[in-house]
Amino acid sequence: MTAEQTGRRIQEALDRLDRLGDGDGAAQQAGEHLVRDLMDFYHDGLARLVGALPAPALAALLDDPAVAALLVLHDLHPEDTTARIHRALAALPGTVEAAGFDPATGTVRLRRTGGGCGCSEEDIEAQLACHAPEVTALEFERAPRLLQIGTRPGEPAEAAR
Structure with missing residues (x-):
């Protein structure tokens, strides 16, 4: 329990x-x-x-x-709150890391690294509830959109120059 x-x-x-x-x-x-x-x-x-x-x-x-x-x-x-947050996240499958914690609001900013987390937001909340109950909200950073330079699908490589 x-x-x-x-x-x-x-x-x-x-x-x-x-x-x-x-x-x-x-x-x-x-x-x-x-x-x-x-x-x-x-x-x-x-x-x-x-x-x-x-x-x-x-x-x-x-x-x-x-x-x-x-x-x-x-x-x-x-351990302090930040160390407990890191400990909780390290125990989860996949790759998610803390990008910051605001003790005034209880919000932890999270960043997915690598190929994604492999765990749900509920899993993250449950893990943090045990190790860092000061965390009351999760905020995920959005991954930057990648700009891709190259030919459009169906367009010959020579036309792109």
Whole structure:
């Protein structure tokens, strides 16, 4: 289960608590308090694990989307947003690279290189959601149009001179 799916399930559970409550929001508040306490508990445990891991072991774990999502969620990921964006894109099949990230809008500009990506926009979004949830929008750069000089189809080469 991804971090995004888990977040949706938690929100659904909180909504159910609110519907089961007496309408004053007390059940929703109790559920949110429970989630905050669990998050604090997990943060403390994960912080100890991350601190105890040798650097090579931690580096190997950073490619795992579930581990990356947990570390980002708890503000324990050792890489900055740009590095996490590059890590996420490197794990995708094909060739797509980040051409820039605007933290104010959450938009990452992407460039397809080589023969294309081989993955869908949804695949890219899913990968970025785990590694860099700060990314909220994708913007693809358009490839420059190539100017082709030569004869037109059906035109003899001599007529083109």
